[in-house]
Amino acid sequence: MSPRILIFGTGSIGAVYTYVLCRATKPVNVFTVCRSNYDVVSKQGLTLNSTIFGQNLNVRPQVVRTVDEAVAASEGKPFDYVIVTAKAIASTPSIPDQLRPAVSESTTIALIQNGIGIEDIYRSAFPSNPILSCVVYLPATQVRPGTVEHREVELLHIGTYPSTAPSAHKDSADKLAALLHAGGASAEVHDDIQQSRWSKLLVNAAWNPICALSRSRDMQFLQSSPYALDLVKGVMLEIAAVAQASGYPSISSEVVDFQISRATARPLPGVEPSMLADAAAGRNMEVDAIVGNPLRIAEAKGVDTPLLKTVYALLSGLDGSFTRARQSRG
Template identity: 65%
Template sequence: MPAPPVSPPRVLVFGTGSVGAVYAWILFRAVGPANLYTVCRSNHAVASTAGFTINSTIFGEGLNFKPQVVRTVDEAVSLSGGKPFDYIVVTAKAIHTTPSIPEQLRPAIAPHTTIALIQNGIAIEEPYRTLYPDNPLLSCVVYLPATQTAPAVIVHREIELLHIGTYPSNAPRAHQSAAEPFARLLNAGGGSTELHEDVQPQRWSKLMVNASWNPVCALSRSRDAQFLKSSPPEYSLGLIKSLMTEIASIAQSLGYDNINADTITYQINRAKVRELPGVEPSMLADAKVGARMEVDAIVGNTVRLADERGVHTPLLRAIYALVTALDRSFQRELEKKTQVQVNDKGRLGEQSRI
């Protein structure tokens, strides 16, 4: 008797902005619309009615798809009839929330659920490991220049590559074995993956980009190529190289000797060959609309690790102070808007009772 067909895995994508939408498209092709749930916030109204549209130099233009679109994890669990999820893919910004992102995932976590973090920053994994020590945890480093140009409309270009490794690298064998099936799932949807026994060197290499370009571009309101052209190389390029050198020093203090001058040259050259205006880093995209930025995950954690290791990082500390102040200014504006909305609702309520 032939074996019964294997059902596709059930996947929940938490945070379906630019990067999340592209990986939702890849997973959509692998598991189909009935098995893919996406948690959306600001783009929920469009995504839930018209779906997502991807315009990609790699996958194609005008790609429209509509998974199961929800606002919360609780809604996803309810809509799925309480069935467990095989994978939870976290693509939300790594920022502080109340409750925290790991806490918000709890209703969807089953004993076999694999959690995959496709987020920027360094030292971001421990909160998930603390709450879910028995679940496989995958730390993923993504190269995917994508921008949400309108709600649920994504422009993607240049590259799509996901480095995948178990966290920690010495996790139990059963946890380590979860990385390969996840990679195969993404490959089935057209994604590109690389597996690593220890993915942290890749995370440090990407951090060179994130902790240098992201805050500098946000503070200068410039894309990477625009910033390089804004002043003589000894100033613009010199600043980026100096920041990357400090980041490499921290990585080397932790035993990652392959994060060195060659890594800096590679990452610098990726920006130098881009035509104007260049790539828009995520912090710049957030700054343009006054949204919260991943300051602590990207820069703050880097500075804290430097302090713990006794590594001198004066430029990173200065950048951290500046970009933290910018982020706090956005938070104050968001709080003002929220208060105005609350007051307006109160006045409307009073009018309705008159």
């Protein structure tokens, strides 16, 4: 029987995996929760232009505004997978609370979200369900509602949360990877996914906030002053220290040097991190998932992170300004 899948958050990442999963199963079994792009996607479907998958690819999943609509449209049939591709930002009600109507005792919940320490609220809400923590490398942008441009790379790292989860949960990770492979995507299953999370966070926790605060792409910022490189490297080294204190010694200064060399080799203007795009649009950012959570882990482990504290304070202030601006507009 074809699996039934709910995708929560159909932005750029969610759209690409909607395409992949519609190939792996039947589009009628793939439900996508859309918000700002609902009107377009409900009428025209999702269009993907990809250097890997192809150009002008259109898929027409079941499009809904809310999880409750998805449950009603599924006519009581349970979802085998709930895949969360929404940004890891606190909301009221919380994402787990919004998902609850769609989660049965057999549902696997896959979190394709950035940051560290993002899984606990799902584990608390659904203590018996398989929770799959995923790290994605997928440069994609929704260039207009319902149309996504994707280039260069596509890989999803998957692991259970926690890493000591029962073998049945690890089987769920293997089954999701197989489903993605069937849709033409790449996926790797790990015994401990947190290694991959820290590896990506090393880059994200430095470049995302610094680019958002400076309103600059990465190479633009590096060329802005003689102190720019030291700041970026300093934040990365602090993240590496927290990762090592958390039991991941391979997140080392050598990895920092490698990431710095990658960035400095790019031509101008460089890469636009997601936080920079969010800041330019006045949208709330993943402040706690990417910066606040590692800072709290550092404090618990006794690791000194003065640069990370400074970045967090400034980024929280900027994010708060976006909230106030939105509230003032009503």
